[in-house]
Amino acid sequence: MVAIQGERGAFSHEAALDLLGPQTQVMPRPSFDALFDAVKEGAADRALVPIENSLAGSIHENYDRLRSRPFHIVAETQLRIRHCLIARPGAVLEGIRQVASHPVALAQCREFFARRPHLEAVAAYDTAGSVMDLLRDGAVTRAAIASRLAAETYGGQILLEEIEDDPQNYTRFLLLAREPCPPPGAGAKTTVVFTLQNAPGALHRALGAFAARGLDLAKIESRPLRGRPWEYVFYLDVLGDPAGELAVALEELRALSGEFRVLGSYPRRGDSA
Numbered sequence: 001m002v003a004i005q006g007e008r009g010a011f012s013h014e015a016a017l018d019l020l021g022p023q024t025q026v027m028p029r030p031s032f033d034a035l036f037d038a039v040k041e042g043a044a045d046r047a048l049v050p051i052e053n054s055l056a057g058s059i060h061e062n063y064d065r066l067r068s069r070p071f072h073i074v075a076e077t078q079l080r081i082r083h084c085l086i087a088r089p090g091a092v093l094e095g096i097r098q099v100a101s102h103p104v105a106l107a108q109c110r111e112f113f114a115r116r117p118h119l120e121a122v123a124a125y126d127t128a129g130s131v132m133d134l135l136r137d138g139a140v141t142r143a144a145i146a147s148r149l150a151a152e153t154y155g156g157q158i159l160l161e162e163i164e165d166d167p168q169n170y171t172r173f174l175l176l177a178r179e180p181c182p183p184p185g186a187g188a189k190t191t192v193v194f195t196l197q198n199a200p201g202a203l204h205r206a207l208g209a210f211a212a213r214g215l216d217l218a219k220i221e222s223r224p225l226r227g228r229p230w231e232y233v234f235y236l237d238v239l240g241d242p243a244g245e246l247a248v249a250l251e252e253l254r255a256l257s258g259e260f261r262v263l264g265s266y267p268r269r270g271d272s273a
Contacts, residue, residue: 003044009128009150073264074181101145
């Protein structure tokens with residue numbers, strides 16, 4: 001059982017099916033905290049968490065949760081986000097007056113609304129949830145923006161497909177579990193979180209452990225350290241075999257760090273989907 005944030009039919013649900021197969025069972029949760037709690041309490045075996053979007057950037061609150069919760073990253077996937085305009089069966093595009101969805105989805109469809117100034121955008125708590133609500137008791141003049149999976153899940157009618165402004169719209173998801181995955185070998189990505197002394201050259205020396213060994217850094221993210229103004233915690237994604245040169249580089253980084261934890265070594269997913 002995989003916990004997701006949002007209702008069935010959400011993009012997280014679609015990503016879970018893409019990563020784990022069509023028979024995957026998901027456990028919808030209303031918030032990210034509830035999603036993490038489902039794994040902590042044993043209600044779900046794993047959780048699928050969005051961590052960054054190619055247009056909107058990192059989901060910072062989930063980076064903070066990765067650091068504060070004792071879970072391991074065991075896999076990743078990337079999902080192309082395709083927004084559909086979904087209505088009640090029998091509705092026609094010309095009759096739609098209101099369109100509901102999550103604020104991020106609405107923002108990713110600005111050009112769609114700009115070309116149709118008669119449409120009112122209505123913020124909702126979830127993309128798939130807006131479809132669920134629409135099909136339960138919505139008016140025929142209302143529509144929602146969500147995935148094709150949401151339309152199929154709740155019996156909605158797709159009026160338009162791929163209405164997002166930018167087709168290069170991908171979200172990266174991390175699969176979390178209570179135990180680490182088996183050693184993934186050379187095609188691995190490793191994510192670590194660490195803090196450094198607030199001193200000149202500290203970050204340069206830390207990253208030099210990887211540069212000296214020709215290791216590819218896929219991403220670096222910083223977040224404020226609560227209670228310590230203008231100090232930061234760093235998250236690093238590095239490519240390479242965790243049993244090879246990467247292990248030596250991580251030990252060097254550990255020696256330079258205050259807080260240090262490997263959040264997971266897991267098979268790297270391709271750069272597009």
